[in-house]
Amino acid sequence: xxxxxxxxxxxxxxxxxxxxxxxxxxxxxxxxxxxxxxxxxxxxxxxxxxxxxxxxxxxxxxxxxxxxxxxxxxxxxxxxxxxxxxxxxxxxxxxxxxxxxxxxxxxxxxxxxxxxxxxxxxxxxxxxxxxxxxxxxxxxxxxxxxxxxxxxxxxxxxxxxxxxxxxxxxxxxxxxxx
Ligand SMILES: Cc1cc2nc3c(=O)[nH]c(=O)nc-3n(C[C@H](O)[C@H](O)[C@H](O)COP(=O)(O)O)c2cc1C
Numbered sequence: 001x002x003x004x005x006x007x008x009x010x011x012x013x014x015x016x017x018x019x020x021x022x023x024x025x026x027x028x029x030x031x032x033x034x035x036x037x038x039x040x041x042x043x044x045x046x047x048x049x050x051x052x053x054x055x056x057x058x059x060x061x062x063x064x065x066x067x068x069x070x071x072x073x074x075x076x077x078x079x080x081x082x083x084x085x086x087x088x089x090x091x092x093x094x095x096x097x098x099x100x101x102x103x104x105x106x107x108x109x110x111x112x113x114x115x116x117x118x119x120x121x122x123x124x125x126x127x128x129x130x131x132x133x134x135x136x137x138x139x140x141x142x143x144x145x146x147x148x149x150x151x152x153x154x155x156x157x158x159x160x161x162x163x164x165x166x167x168x169x170x171x172x173x174x175x176x177x178x
Contacts, residue, residue, distance in 0.1 A: 004103055007156045011108025012067040014148025018049070019073050023105050027075070027147070030101035034094035042083035043091050046076040046133055056132055057144060060125045065112045071146040074112075076129065080139050088115065091142035098145055108150035114141040 024047065031045050048054055049072065057076070058069035068074050077095050079087030095111060102109045119128035126141045135141065167176035 004100060006159075008100070008103055009154035009156065010110040011148075011150045011152065011154065012110045012146070013151045014071050014108065014146075015151045017072065017149045019107065019147065019149070023107065024049075024073065026105065027073075027098050027101060030098045031075070031077075031094050034090070034097050036090040036093070037084055037086045040084045041090070042080045042087040043094055044078045044080070044139065045094070046078065046135075048074040048076060048133075053132070057129065060112070060114060060119060060128055060144070061117050062120065065125075065144070067110070068112060068144065068146045071148045073147040075145045075147065076133065077142045077145065078135060078139050079142055082138060087140070088142060095143055095145055098147075102145075102147050106149070107147050109145055109147045112144040112146060114143050 028045070028047065031043075034043075036042065048057065054071060054074055055069050057074055058066050060068075075098060077091045079091045081087055084090060099109045099111065114125045114129060117125040119125045129135065129141045129144075130137075130139075164177050165175060168174055169176045
């Protein structure tokens with residue numbers, strides 16, 4: 001696991017290859033194995049492989065979603081606030097788990113933030129996707145995870161660049177490392 005994390009980078013460039021159905025099934029299993037507060041499972045997941053829909057989803061935001069157009073797979077992660085007040089945490093855990101499992105399969109992925117983001121000055125990214133995919137109120141979209149076979153390799157972040165100053169010892173004022 002730590003070796004996966006040492007090599008982990010967001011990947012936004014993909015080959016034109018589709019993702020093997022067995023891999024998609026493994027990714028779905030990873031989502032469904034994510035832990036949730038009180039085991040309430042407030043999430044739902046929309047697996048999108050339709051090229052036309054991926055193109056439209058890539059226009060969810062003005063910045064930071066366009067690369068989804070060239071991804072063979074997008075997983076839209078939704079949460080239901082009626083089911084749990086901590087649905088954002090539950091959705092985020094499922095998202096990072098599926099990204100990590102994707103990496104373990106040799107795939108590349110990147111998170112696209114939707115919650116709290118705008119589509120344009122008139123509508124939110126959430127409402128744009130709601131209309132596109134028929135998501136009922138009050139279910140919300142947390143994010144989309146773009147996944148594909150990487151067409152680039154990104155350098156791992158060296159251990160020497162980790163933000164150890166953000167780690168404290170016992171009290172906030174005291175650094176963990178001198
Ligand atoms: C909560 C969250 C939201 C993010 N939203 C976006 C996004 O909308 N578009 C994007 O291209 N990358 C997005 N990213 C990816 C980050 O930009 C990326 O993780 C960060 O720059 C560090 O790079 P690395 O993942 O390669 O280490 C998001 C990541 C997280 C954790």
